[in-house]
Amino acid sequence: MKTKIGQVTALGLLMIATAALAQSKPVAGEVAEGSLKDKTLTFVSYGGIYQDGQIAALKEFVDKSGVTLLSDGPTEISKLQAQVESGNVTWDVVDTGDFPPYVYCGKLFQKLDFSKIDTSNIPQGQISDCSVPAMNYGVVLMYNTEKYKDNPPRSWKDFFDIEKFPGSRALEGSGDLSGGMIEQALLAAGGSVENMTVADIDKAIEKVKALGPDTIFWKTGADSQQLAESGEADMIAMWTGRAMTAVKNGAAYTPAWQDWLVVMDQMTIPMGVKDPDAAHALINAYVGKSAQETLAKTTSYTPIHKDAKPEVDEVTAAFMTNTPDKLKLGYQQNIKFWVENFEVANEKWNALMAGN
Numbered sequence: 001m002k003t004k005i006g007q008v009t010a011l012g013l014l015m016i017a018t019a020a021l022a023q024s025k026p027v028a029g030e031v032a033e034g035s036l037k038d039k040t041l042t043f044v045s046y047g048g049i050y051q052d053g054q055i056a057a058l059k060e061f062v063d064k065s066g067v068t069l070l071s072d073g074p075t076e077i078s079k080l081q082a083q084v085e086s087g088n089v090t091w092d093v094v095d096t097g098d099f100p101p102y103v104y105c106g107k108l109f110q111k112l113d114f115s116k117i118d119t120s121n122i123p124q125g126q127i128s129d130c131s132v133p134a135m136n137y138g139v140v141l142m143y144n145t146e147k148y149k150d151n152p153p154r155s156w157k158d159f160f161d162i163e164k165f166p167g168s169r170a171l172e173g174s175g176d177l178s179g180g181m182i183e184q185a186l187l188a189a190g191g192s193v194e195n196m197t198v199a200d201i202d203k204a205i206e207k208v209k210a211l212g213p214d215t216i217f218w219k220t221g222a223d224s225q226q227l228a229e230s231g232e233a234d235m236i237a238m239w240t241g242r243a244m245t246a247v248k249n250g251a252a253y254t255p256a257w258q259d260w261l262v263v264m265d266q267m268t269i270p271m272g273v274k275d276p277d278a279a280h281a282l283i284n285a286y287v288g289k290s291a292q293e294t295l296a297k298t299t300s301y302t303p304i305h306k307d308a309k310p311e312v313d314e315v316t317a318a319f320m321t322n323t324p325d326k327l328k329l330g331y332q333q334n335i336k337f338w339v340e341n342f343e344v345a346n347e348k349w350n351a352l353m354a355g356n
Contacts (some may be wrong), residue, residue, distance in 0.1 A: 005082015028118035029060075030307065031281055037066030038185060039278050044072045045134075046265075048222045049245055053298035054286075055133070061285035067278065076175075076221070077108070080270055084108050089272040092279045097176045101131035101266045102339045109268040116280035121305045126306070131266035132287060135295060136302040137240045138321045138330065139172070139180065139261040141317050147234045154159040155258040156181075159235055160188035160207055167234030171208070171216025177346045180261035180333035181208075182239065196337050203346055205352050217353060227264035228253050231318050239263075244300040244319035259331040260321070264304075296320070 009265035043058070045051040055071055057107035062069045077094055083089045086105075094109075101109050109130040119127055126133045143153050144167075153165050162169075172178055183193045193200075208215075216233050218224045221242040227233045228246035236253070238246070243255060267286060269279045285291060296310035302322045303310060312320070321330065338345060 004189065026116055026118045026284050027288075028121055029139075029290055031061055031065045031284055033064055034066045035172070036278055036281065038069040039066075039275060040070060041092040041275070041282055042070040042072050042090055043093050043095075043282070044075050044091045045070060046074045046221065048220070048225075048242075050221065050239075050241055050299050051095075051299070052274060053295050055303070056298050057250055057295040058282065058286060059293040059294075062288060063281065065150040065281065065285075067282075069282075077104070078121070080108055084271050085120075087272060089270050089274065091125060092273050092275065093282050094268050094270060095265050096131070096268055097265060098263060098333075099177060099179070099338060099342060101128050101268050102335065104316055105130035106271075108271055110271050110273070110276070112269065113280060116277070117284045119287070120305060121137075121289070123306065124140060126264060126304065128266070131268045132283060133304045134265035134267045134286075135299075136262070136264050136321055138263055139178070139227045140240055140243055141256040141260070142228060142236045142238045142243050142246075143256060144231060144252060145254050146231075146252050148353055152254075152256065153192050153235060154256050156184035157188050158256070159237070160211065164216050164297075165235070168214045169211050170214065170216040170218055170224065170233035172224070172237060174219055175350060175353060177338065177342065177349050178261075179335070179338035179345070180263070180331060180351070182345070183333055184259065184261075184331070191298070193334065196334065198341060198344055201348055203343070205348055208352060225249075240319045241299045243300050244316055248315055254321075255282055257326060257329045260326070260329060262321070262332050263329040266301045277318065 038112055045054055051073060055141055111129045119132060122132060133354045141156060141159050147167055153159055158165050182201060182204045185207040186193060187201050189203050189207040191200055191203050218227060221239050224236055224238045225242045225246045227236055228251040230250055267283050273279050289308050292305040292308040293310040296303045297312055300316045300319045302320050
């Protein structure tokens with residue numbers, strides 16, 4: 001059978017185009033050799049062991065791409081807003097909390113170009129228009145074993161029960177809204193999280209206030225870790241990474257995993273960033289298998305690449321949140337409610353932080 005030259009040419013062109021398309025499709029963790037030489041990127045996160053682990057996770061990306069990577073922080077939405085409004089954006093990739101990428105998508109954070117980021121290995125439901133997860137972790141109730149001995153707290157309900165479990169408490173007071181913690185306070189106050197209203201936020205905040213004047217509101221993860229290592233607070237709501245490090249450093253605390261708050265920081269690119277392609281390349285490298293394994297090994301935070309299998313010690317493994325038993329005990333906050341009511345909830349939460 002004879003084939004016309006035109007048919008061969010058309011078929012050849014189609015094959016070349018298909019091959020080119022396949023080659024151009026990003027693969028998580030991969031970056032072209034020297035592709036970002038003479039370029040500089042500033043990565044922003046929350047400091048401490050977490051940000052150190054993120055920088056370590058990006059070392060292969062830095063070495064191979066040739067980029068100069070600067071580190072800044074902590075992440076503050078007010079600072080980012082000032083940069084965007086002034087047209088002088090100096091932060092290229094920003095690690096944020098749960099809510100900002102939803103609340104400020106298209107305003108402070110640009111919609112991501114997913115033709116430049118391989119998201120095929122990220123857990124379903126964790127990607128938004130303006131973000132991909134940085135990792136998974138939790139807020140867990142850590143209690144002083146020497147204080148409570150044979151009668152330890154077992155849940156957030158016990159955390160808010162100052163009569164049955166007397167002692168000092170510590171909660172996050174960084175300024176970031178904690179919807180999950182508000183929901184737990186509401187439940188402890190006898191309320192329901194189904195069909196929540198703004199009035200329920202007030203009820204929950206009153207429950208937090210009822211913990212008493214000795215309540216400590218820590219500002220950074222390092223603060224919470226110090227509280228555990230010094231034994232200053234009897235119960236502490238802690239990020240799992242900080243909790244793990246405190247235990248490794250000898251803190252006599254142990255977790256109560258019931259209803260631990262499921263959390264994920266998120267990777268975003270600000271509006272007006274000077275080199276969006278380079279910023280996308282960083283995120284694509286960060287969500288790769290090797291990078292996520294490095295992150296997990298150095299921080300104990302749970303990797304978001306489904307094939308990541310970090311080699312970690314026994315204590316670190318104990319604070320990973322992606323095991324079947326931990327997943328059964330996890331508590332998912334109602335993100336839809338908090339995004340819809342973010343401004344009023346944030347105002348009320350910040351008033352509490354200010355002592356009002």
